[in-house]
Amino acid sequence: MDQPLQDVLQVHCYGCGALNAHGLHIKSRWDRDDLLCNWQPEAYQIGHPGYVYGGTIASVVDCHCIWTALAQYCRDTAHSLTEGPPAVAFVTGSLKVDYLRPIPIEGEMMLRAHVIEASERKSIVACSVFHSGIERVTVQVVAVRTKLGG
Amino acid sequence: MDQPLQDVLQVHCYGCGALNAHGLHIKSRWDRDDLLCNWQPEAYQIGHPGYVYGGTIASVVDCHCIWTALAQYCRDTAHSLTEGPPAVAFVTGSLKVDYLRPIPIEGEMMLRAHVIEASERKSIVACSVFHSGIERVTVQVVAVRTKLGG
Numbered sequence: 687m688d689q690p691l692q693d694v695l696q697v698h699c700y701g702c703g704a705l706n707a708h709g710l711h712i713k714s715r716w717d718r719d720d721l722l723c724n725w726q727p728e729a730y731q732i733g734h735p736g737y738v739y740g741g742t743i744a745s746v747v748d749c750h751c752i753w754t755a756l757a758q759y760c761r762d763t764a765h766s767l768t769e770g771p772p773a774v775a776f777v778t779g780s781l782k783v784d785y786l787r788p789i790p791i792e793g794e795m796m797l798r799a800h801v802i803e804a805s806e807r808k809s810i811v812a813c814s815v816f817h818s819g820i821e822r823v824t825v826q827v828v829a830v831r832t833k834l835g836g
Numbered sequence: 837m838d839q840p841l842q843d844v845l846q847v848h849c850y851g852c853g854a855l856n857a858h859g860l861h862i863k864s865r866w867d868r869d870d871l872l873c874n875w876q877p878e879a880y881q882i883g884h885p886g887y888v889y890g891g892t893i894a895s896v897v898d899c900h901c902i903w904t905a906l907a908q909y910c911r912d913t914a915h916s917l918t919e920g921p922p923a924v925a926f927v928t929g930s931l932k933v934d935y936l937r938p939i940p941i942e943g944e945m946m947l948r949a950h951v952i953e954a955s956e957r958k959s960i961v962a963c964s965v966f967h968s969g970i971e972r973v974t975v976q977v978v979a980v981r982t983k984l985g986g
Contacts, residue, residue: 700881700889708880710891730858731850733927739850740928741860741898745891777883778890783931 688715691753694767701749712746714753721754723797737788738795743815744783747797747825751811752776754799755829758809776829779808787822789815795822807831840865841903844917851899862896864903871904873947887938888945894933897947897963897975902926904949905959905979912954929958929980937972939965945972957981 690713696704702712714723725746733739755776759765765772789795799813808830815823840863846854852862864873875896883889905926909915915922939945949963958980965973 698885699883701883701891706880706882708878728858730856732856733849733851735848739895740931741851741891741895744894744898744931744933745889748891748894778933778935780935781890781894781931781933783894783928785928785930 690715691757691767695771699749701745702753710742710745710749712749714750714757716757717798720798720800721750721757723750723799724794725797726794727791729791732791734788736791738791740783740785743785743789743795743823744781746795747783747799747813747815747823748778748781748827750797751781751799751813751825751827752778752829754811754813755801755804755809755827758801758804759831762804774831774833776809777832779828779830781828782826784824785822786824787820789817789822793817799825838865841907841917845921849899851895852903860892860895860899862899864900864907866907867948870948870950871900871907873900873949874944875947876944877941879941882941884938886941888941890933890935893935893939893945893965893973894931896945897933897949897965897973898928898931898977900947901931901949901961901963901975901977902928902979904961904963905951905954905977905981908951908954908959909981924981924983926959926979927982929978932976934974935972936974937970939967939972943967949975 698705700709731742796816803810811827813825850859881892946966953960961977963975
């Protein structure tokens with residue numbers, strides 16, 4: 687399996703940065719045309735007892751969707767992250783999270799995301815979150831393309 | 837000024853629970869017909885360096901909007917939280933966050949929320965996040981009414 691993108695391009699973000707000592711450290715990998723992320727919350731990241739906090743879910747999906755937009759851009763432009771960040775970066779313009787079913791705090795959640803629309807100005811990313819094989823949360827992120835340099 | 841609602845009704849939630857040792861500990865208070873929250877992030881809760889992480893913003897607004905739905909329900913039914921939780925609870929059905937401008941990591945953010953629509957099944961809450969007097973983020977939360985007992 688490929689190395690996680692966040693281990694190749696290391697940033698300071700609380701959600702996904704390898705360089706953030708306090709962060710969530712999500713790891714995203716290609717699986718054919720989707721980007722996958724398996725992630726295990728800490729026992730204290732609960733909303734109601736026994737279930738993952740919705741804000742933590744929103745955090746994990748936000749980062750994973752932004753990496754999906756970036757990864758698809760790199761694939762489309764034949765840019766390898768091993769050469770450093772591409773010429774553009776993506777930031778979250780909007781985040782819509784639909785909580786269909788609660789996610790148990792025990793065990794991993796699995797995120798599967800892909801770009802459903804891309805233009806010069808933005809990419810729209812759809813993501814589903816599964817636990818025990820059941821879809822629990824659906825997400826749509828508008829990732830705005832910028833020239834921050836990564 | 838009234839005591840924050842989360843100090844009266846103490847829960848375990850990572851975002852707002854007084855009983856969660858690791859959490860964000862947001863505090864929400866009535867201000868006329870709005871619910872206010874002033875909150876200061878930790879230095880490491882960044883997305884890009886210098887700016888608050890979007891997932892942390894989503895977390896803080898999620899909890900504040902759920903407390904807004906609960907507080908309005910209590911006001912409408914003349915229930916005081918000092919007597920314990922009301923007969924219903926609210927959980928997040930959906931969360932929509934629009935990131936208009938970045939929020940600097942230095943200094944407090946201020947959230948102002950109110951219920952824009954309420955029915956037997958759900959309340960819709962609108963929230964804006966300000967920093968240095970400028971609106972940075974707008975939010976809409978669908979808070980689903982349940983009988984979890986708080």
